[in-house]
Amino acid sequence: MGKISMRRMKENQSGVITEINIGGALGRRIRDMGLVPGTEVTVLGRAPLYDPVALRVRGFTLTLRNSEADYLEVEVE
Amino acid sequence: METTVALAGNPNSGKTCLFNELTGARQHVGNYPGVTVEKKEGKYSRNGHTIHIVDLPGTYSLTAYSVEEVVARDFLVNERPAVVIDVVDASNLERNLYLTVQFLEMGVPLAVALNMGDVAKKRGIEIDREKLSILFGVPVIPTIARSGKGKEEIMDAAVRIAREEKPRTPLIVSYGDDIDGALLEMEESIITNGFLTETYPARWIALKYLEMDEQILSKGQKQNPDVSAKLEDLTRRVSDHLQKTLNTYPEAIIADHRFGYINALVRQGVIKFRDHHDRLYASDKIDKVVTNRFLGPIIMVGVLMGLYHFTFTYSAVPVGWLESFFGWLGDAVSTHIPAGLLQSLVVSGIIDGAGGVLGFVPLIMLMFLGIALLEDSGYLARVAFMLDRVFRVFGLHGSSVMAYIVSGGIAGGCAVPGVMATRTLKSRRERLATLLTAPFMNCGAKLPVFALLIAAFFAENEAVMMLMITLISWLGALLVAKLLRSTVIKGESMPFVMELPPYRLPTFKGLAIHTWERTWQYIKKAGTVILGISIVLWAMMTFPGLPDSQLLEFENQRAAAKAAVSMEISREVESYEGKAVLSREASNLRNQLLGIDSREAEAALRNSTAGRIGTALERVSKWAGFDWRTNIALVGGLAAKEVVVSTLGTAYSLGTVDPEESRALSEILSKTPGWSPLAALSLIIFTIFYAPCFVTVVMIVRESGSWKWGMFSIAFNTLAAFILAAAVYQVGLVIGL
Numbered sequence: 001m002g003k004i005s006m007r008r009m010k011e012n013q014s015g016v017i018t019e020i021n022i023g024g025a026l027g028r029r030i031r032d033m034g035l036v037p038g039t040e041v042t043v044l045g046r047a048p049l050y051d052p053v054a055l056r057v058r059g060f061t062l063t064l065r066n067s068e069a070d071y072l073e074v075e076v077e
Numbered sequence: 078m079e080t081t082v083a084l085a086g087n088p089n090s091g092k093t094c095l096f097n098e099l100t101g102a103r104q105h106v107g108n109y110p111g112v113t114v115e116k117k118e119g120k121y122s123r124n125g126h127t128i129h130i131v132d133l134p135g136t137y138s139l140t141a142y143s144v145e146e147v148v149a150r151d152f153l154v155n156e157r158p159a160v161v162i163d164v165v166d167a168s169n170l171e172r173n174l175y176l177t178v179q180f181l182e183m184g185v186p187l188a189v190a191l192n193m194g195d196v197a198k199k200r201g202i203e204i205d206r207e208k209l210s211i212l213f214g215v216p217v218i219p220t221i222a223r224s225g226k227g228k229e230e231i232m233d234a235a236v237r238i239a240r241e242e243k244p245r246t247p248l249i250v251s252y253g254d255d256i257d258g259a260l261l262e263m264e265e266s267i268i269t270n271g272f273l274t275e276t277y278p279a280r281w282i283a284l285k286y287l288e289m290d291e292q293i294l295s296k297g298q299k300q301n302p303d304v305s306a307k308l309e310d311l312t313r314r315v316s317d318h319l320q321k322t323l324n325t326y327p328e329a330i331i332a333d334h335r336f337g338y339i340n341a342l343v344r345q346g347v348i349k350f351r352d353h354h355d356r357l358y359a360s361d362k363i364d365k366v367v368t369n370r371f372l373g374p375i376i377m378v379g380v381l382m383g384l385y386h387f388t389f390t391y392s393a394v395p396v397g398w399l400e401s402f403f404g405w406l407g408d409a410v411s412t413h414i415p416a417g418l419l420q421s422l423v424v425s426g427i428i429d430g431a432g433g434v435l436g437f438v439p440l441i442m443l444m445f446l447g448i449a450l451l452e453d454s455g456y457l458a459r460v461a462f463m464l465d466r467v468f469r470v471f472g473l474h475g476s477s478v479m480a481y482i483v484s485g486g487i488a489g490g491c492a493v494p495g496v497m498a499t500r501t502l503k504s505r506r507e508r509l510a511t512l513l514t515a516p517f518m519n520c521g522a523k524l525p526v527f528a529l530l531i532a533a534f535f536a537e538n539e540a541v542m543m544l545m546i547t548l549i550s551w552l553g554a555l556l557v558a559k560l561l562r563s564t565v566i567k568g569e570s571m572p573f574v575m576e577l578p579p580y581r582l583p584t585f586k587g588l589a590i591h592t593w594e595r596t597w598q599y600i601k602k603a604g605t606v607i608l609g610i611s612i613v614l615w616a617m618m619t620f621p622g623l624p625d626s627q628l629l630e631f632e633n634q635r636a637a638a639k640a641a642v643s644m645e646i647s648r649e650v651e652s653y654e655g656k657a658v659l660s661r662e663a664s665n666l667r668n669q670l671l672g673i674d675s676r677e678a679e680a681a682l683r684n685s686t687a688g689r690i691g692t693a694l695e696r697v698s699k700w701a702g703f704d705w706r707t708n709i710a711l712v713g714g715l716a717a718k719e720v721v722v723s724t725l726g727t728a729y730s731l732g733t734v735d736p737e738e739s740r741a742l743s744e745i746l747s748k749t750p751g752w753s754p755l756a757a758l759s760l761i762i763f764t765i766f767y768a769p770c771f772v773t774v775v776m777i778v779r780e781s782g783s784w785k786w787g788m789f790s791i792a793f794n795t796l797a798a799f800i801l802a803a804a805v806y807q808v809g810l811v812i813g814l
Contacts, residue, residue: 061360
C-alpha cells in the first residue's frame with residue numbers, strides 16, 4: 001500500500017483516488033467525469049507514445065494526459 | 078400552445094439516436110445564437126398532438142466548463158421547456174446520474190429515459206427502475222433508442238408531466254455541515270431580495286455562487302451588486318474555512334457529495350453489479366488490438382487510407398456526371414443565348430461558378446458518410462487518443478488529424494469538408510488552429526498545378542517531388558499551428574479528459590441523417606456565397622474589354638488571313654463543325670484564326686481588371702519569380718485552385734486548357750524564358766500556402782463564427798506564402814540554381 005501519482009501507475013494496476021490537487025476548469029472537468037476521492041480506477045493501457053493514459057472508472061473508459069494525471073494521487077496496493 | 082420537450086443527457090448516451098427515432102426526417106439543424114454549437118429541433122406527433130422536440134448538446138454536467146454546457150443550461154432557464162427528457166445510459170449509470178441529479182437540483186420538470194438496458198444487462202448490471210423512480214420522484218422509462226423501443230412510453234410520460242403543471246420542488250442534496258450552513262444563509266438573502274429568483278431556484282443560485290460559476294456571478298453582479306457582494310463574501314468565508322481545515326474548496330466538496338449521493342443510491346440497491354467493475358468488455362478487447370503500440374498506428378494508417386480511397390474512388394463517377402451535366406448545360410445555353418456578354422456571364426460566371434460548388438457535392442457526401450461512420454462507431458476517439466501526444470507539441474489536439482487528412486494530408490482531398498470536420502474538436506482554440514491550417518494540405522484542386530510544374534521542370538523526379546510537397550505542407554501546417562497557438566490563439570489547451578465510448582455499430586438512420594444534414598448545409602451556404610463571388614471574378618477577368626482600336630486590329634488580322642486564301646477555303650472553315658476532315662489549306666487557315674483568337678484572349682485578359690492587377694503586382698511578385706500571367710492565374714485560384722492551370726493556359730494564348738490535359742502548357746512553360754526549375758519551385762511553395770479558395774474561406778468564416786478569421790486566413794496565408802516563396806527564389810538565385 002502506498003500513495004503515488006497517477007502518472008506512475010502501471011498497466012492493469014488498480015487504485016483508489018485519494019486526492020485531486022487541481023481546481024479551475026481542469027479540476028471541474030476531472031470531477032464531472034466521475035474522478036473524485038474514493039473512486040476506484042484501473043489503468044487499461046497507454047497510447048503508442050505512452051501518453052495519454054486510458055482508465056477504467058465507474059464502468060467506462062476515460063483518457064487523460066500524463067500532465068493531467070499528475071494532479072491525481074492514488075492509493076495502490 | 079405547442080409543447081416543447083428538451084432531450085438532454087451525456088454524450089454517447091443514445092440521446093441523438095432517440096431524437097432521430099422520434100422525429101425521423103422532420104428535423105431542422107441550426108446553430109444556437111452566437112456560438113457554433115448545433116441546435117437540432119424536430120416534431121413528434123402522437124394521438125393528434127404535435128410536440129416540438131429540441132435535442133440539447135450532450136454534456137456531462139451543468140457547470141460552465143464548455144460552451145455546450147452553457148448552451149444547455151441557458152436553454153433550460155430561458156426557454157423553459159415543458160419537460161426535459163434526460164437520456165441516461167444504463168450501462169454507465171453512476172456517471173450519467175451526476176447530470177440527472179443536477180437537473181433535479183435545478184427543479185426542471187424531468188422524465189428519465191433509462192436507455193441501453195440491454196447493454197447493461199449484458200454487462201451484468203441490474204437496475205431497480207421503480208426504486209430509482211421513487212427516490213427521484215420522476216418517471217423512469219426503459220428505452221432502447223437504437224430500435225426505437227420505448228419511445229411512445231417516454232413521450233407519454235413527458236406529456237403527462239407537461240399537463241400536470243404542478244410546481245416542482247428541487248431535490249435537496251446534503252453537502253456536509255460547512256456548505257449546508259452557508260447554503261441556508263445564502264438562500265435566505267436570495268429569497269428576501271428576490272435575487273435572480275425569477276429564473277433559478279434559490280438553493281441552486283447559492284450553489285453556483287459557491288462553485289464560483291462565472292456566468293451566474295456576472296448575472297448576479299448586474300442585477301443586484303449589493304446582494305452579489307454579500308454572497309461572494311459568504312463564499313470567500315466558506316472557502317477560507319475549508320482551505321484551512323480540509324485543504325479543499327467548495328466546488329470540490331460539492332462534486333464529491335453529488336457522487337456520494339449517487340453512491341448512496343447504489344448502496345440502497347438501485348444498481349447491482351453481478352461482475353466486478355473493471356471486467357474487460359468486448360470493446361476493451363478490441364482496444365487491446367486497435368490501440369496497441371505497434372498494431373494501432375498501422376491499423377490507423379490503413380483506416381485513414383481506406384476512408385480516403387473510398388471517398389475519392391466512389392465519388393469520381395457522380396462527380397463526372399455532374400461535370401458533364403454542367404458542361405452540357407453550358408453548351409445548351411450557348412446555343413440559345415447569342416454570343417456576347419450575357420452568354421459569357423451565364424456560362425462562365427453562373428454555370429461554371431455553380432458547377433464548381435455543386436460538383437463537389439458527391440465527394441463531400443461520401444466524405445461525411447465516412448467521417449460519420451468513424452465517429453459513430455467510436456473509432457475517431459481512438460485516433461485522437463493515439464495521436465494526441467504528437468499533435469499536442471504543436472498546440473493542436475489528437476482529433477486534428479482527421480481534418481488534415483480530409484483536407485488532403487495524403488495528397489488529394491478537399492479543405493471544405495476538412496474545415497467542417499473540425500467540428501469533432503470540442504475545444505475552441507485547438508479547433509481554430511486546426512481549421513486555419515488544414516487548408517495548407519494538398520487538396521485535389523492543387524494537384525493539377527503541381528502536376529503541371531513537375532512535368533515541365535522535374536519530370537525525372539516526379540515521385541520524390543510529390544513526397545517533398547506533401548512533407549512541406551505538413552511541416553508548414555504544424556509549424557504555423559504552433560505559431561498561431563503561441564501568438565494570436567494563445568492560451569491553455571483544453572484538458573484531454575475524454576471518454577472513449579464503447580465501439581458501437583452505427584445505425585443506418587443515424588448515418589443517413591448525419592451525412593445529409595451536413596451536406597445540405599454545405600450546399601446552402603457555399604452555394605449562395607460562392608455564386609456571387611464567381612460572378613465578381615468573371616467580371617474582373619472580363620471588364621474592361623479591349624478598346625475598339627485593338628478589337629479592330631484583331632478583326633483586320635482575321636480578314637487578312639482569310640483574304641490570303643480563296644473563298645471556298647474560308648467558307649469551308651466557317652462551316653467547320655469539328656467532324657469533317659479539312660483540306661490542308663483550310664486547316665492552315667483555321668490554325669491561323671485560332672491563333673489570332675488566342676492572342677486576342679491573352680490581350681483581353683491582360684487588359685481586364687484582373688490583368689491590370691496581375692501586371693501591377695509584378696513589381697512585388699518578381700521577387701518570387703512570378704510574372705503577370707502567373708499573378709492572374711493565382712488571383713483566379715482564389716475562386717478555386719483548379720482555375721490556376723486554366724488561367725495560365727489563357728494567359729499563354731492556348732485558348733481553353735483542360736486542367737487534366739496540360740501537356741502542351743507544360744512544354745510551353747519549360748521553354749519560356751523567365752521560367753526555371755527555381756521559379757517553378759517557388760510557385761509550388763506559394764500554391765501550397767497561399768489564401769484558401771473562396772469556398773474554404775466561407776467555411777472558415779462559418780465554422781469560426783467570424784469574418785475576421787476568414788480575412789485573416791486570406792491575408793496571413795498569402796503573406797506567409799509569399800515570404801517563403803520569395804526566400805526560396807532569392808536564395809536559389811544567390812546559390813545559382
